Each structure stands twice: as structure tokens, then as C-alpha cells.
Amino acid sequence: MQKIILILVVVLLAFSCGSKKQEPAELKLVKKYIQALNQSDYSTVISLFKDSVRMNELVYKSTFSKQQYYSLFQWDSVFKPTYTIEEIQWMDGYVEMKVAKKCERILFLNEEPIVTKEQVYFDEKGIKSVDIIEYIIFNDELWNTNREKLVTWTANNHPDIDGFLYDQSLEGGLKFKEAIYRFQKIDTVQN
Structure with a gap:
């Protein structure tokens, strides 16, 4: 009987530890988004958004059709940007992250990477919007x-x-x- 109880306790502990380490799907989605940006992979980036791409920067709000975003994506990709997630966390309804971006254009103009605080919101079909809420380094x-x-x-x-x-x-x-x-x-x- 003690062996059965001990086995049950070990199984329950193993199960509960495994479930705590499970990363929310939204965090995985945001990491996939950043990876696709780093690879200049338009197809993957655009597949993560519902039907349009919403990018909000402080008080500026922009909504792009997929075709409009493609033009902006091509423009940005010319400068070979790299994005580094410095911090990321699930905030019960959205992902908040601190992201460093560097590229030839940014290093020329800002002379160091730009670091932003961003919030990513979701709907049932994927990313709804990416909002830059603060410039930490700019x-x-x-x-x-x-x-x-x-x-x-x-x-x-x-x-x-x-x-x-x-x-x-x-x-x-x-x-x-x-x-x-x-x-x-x-x-x-x-x-």
C-alpha cells in the first residue's frame, strides 16, 4: 500500500512540475513571430496575423492590409534587422516583452540598438496587434x-x-x- 501511495505521489509531482513548465501558446507565437522577423520570412510573419496587420507605436496606430505590409516588410528587410527578446512574459490576455532591434539604418541613425517595451494582443486566429508602448533606448x-x-x-x-x-x-x-x-x-x- 505504501508503494502505491509513493508511486502516486511521485506521478502527481512529476505531472504538476511538467504542467508548470508548459509555456502559454501565445508566448510561443510571439517567439515564432520574432524568429520570422529575424529570418525576413514574410510568409510566416503574415500567417501569424488574422487578416490585417496592426502596428501601434505610442499614439500612432497603423493598420495594413497584407499587401501594404509586404511593401513595408521589404523596405525594413533591406537593412537586415535583428530582433532580440530581452524579456518576455504572459500578462493574462497579452504578451509583454522588451525587444532590442538593430540594423544598418538604426545603427547609423541611433548609433546603438533601439530597445522598446511592446505588448502583443491576440484573437482566436492569431496576433491581433503589436503595440510599442515605450521607447527604453532611443x-x-x-x-x-x-x-x-x-x-x-x-x-x-x-x-x-x-x-x-x-x-x-x-x-x-x-x-x-x-x-x-x-x-x-x-x-x-x-x-
């Missing part, structure tokens, strides 16, 4: 200064690629990247 003054230097220099020296700043398409991204490359190349030669 140097607005440095960003604006570096952007203005690049835009002015490009307009004066390479009008063939000017106008990239507000063109969030693949072509605009390629021009933006080329402007950074040319600017850094001339800066390296001068120093």
Missing part, C-alpha cells in the same frame, strides 16, 4: 541630427538617390541603404 536628438545630415548630404551630392526618406518601399529602402553607404564611404575617406 536617442531622438541624435536620430534627427544624423537623419538631417544624411538627407542634406544626399540631396547635395547624389540627387539620383534623393527622396528615400519617405519612400517605404523596396526601392526606397535600397536608396536609403545606398545613401548610408555613400555617406559613410566619404566620411571614412575624410577621416
Whole structure:
């Protein structure tokens, strides 16, 4: 009888420990989303959203059709972004995470990765929205200064690629990247 009770206690303990380690499906979904972003895998990213992509940034709210998001995704992918989840937790209805993003554009403009606090909301079909609720690391003054230097220099020296700043398409991204490359190349030669 003692052996049976002991076996039952061991089985119950093993079962309860195993269930505590079970990660909520929403956490897995967010990790899959970040992994797909890191791999520039549009098909996987878009499959995780219901029918449109909602990206909210502080007070700015944006809803993209899948086609509209594809254009933005291509633009962002030009700069080879990498996302690192620094913290993540399930908050009873949404996932909250701290994410560091770096890419050629961000490192040029901000001179270090941007770190944001984000909340990801869900519906029955997947991710409903990704909301940036706080910029933890972002140097607005440095960003604006570096952007203005690049835009002015490009307009004066390479009008063939000017106008990239507000063109969030693949072509605009390629021009933006080329402007950074040319600017850094001339800066390296001068120093």
C-alpha cells in the first residue's frame, strides 16, 4: 500500500512540475513571430496575423492590409534587422516583452540598438496587434541630427538617390541603404 501511495505521489509531482513548465501558446507565437522577423520570412510573419496587420507605436496606430505590409516588410528587410527578446512574459490576455532591434539604418541613425517595451494582443486566429508602448533606448536628438545630415548630404551630392526618406518601399529602402553607404564611404575617406 505504501508503494502505491509513493508511486502516486511521485506521478502527481512529476505531472504538476511538467504542467508548470508548459509555456502559454501565445508566448510561443510571439517567439515564432520574432524568429520570422529575424529570418525576413514574410510568409510566416503574415500567417501569424488574422487578416490585417496592426502596428501601434505610442499614439500612432497603423493598420495594413497584407499587401501594404509586404511593401513595408521589404523596405525594413533591406537593412537586415535583428530582433532580440530581452524579456518576455504572459500578462493574462497579452504578451509583454522588451525587444532590442538593430540594423544598418538604426545603427547609423541611433548609433546603438533601439530597445522598446511592446505588448502583443491576440484573437482566436492569431496576433491581433503589436503595440510599442515605450521607447527604453532611443536617442531622438541624435536620430534627427544624423537623419538631417544624411538627407542634406544626399540631396547635395547624389540627387539620383534623393527622396528615400519617405519612400517605404523596396526601392526606397535600397536608396536609403545606398545613401548610408555613400555617406559613410566619404566620411571614412575624410577621416
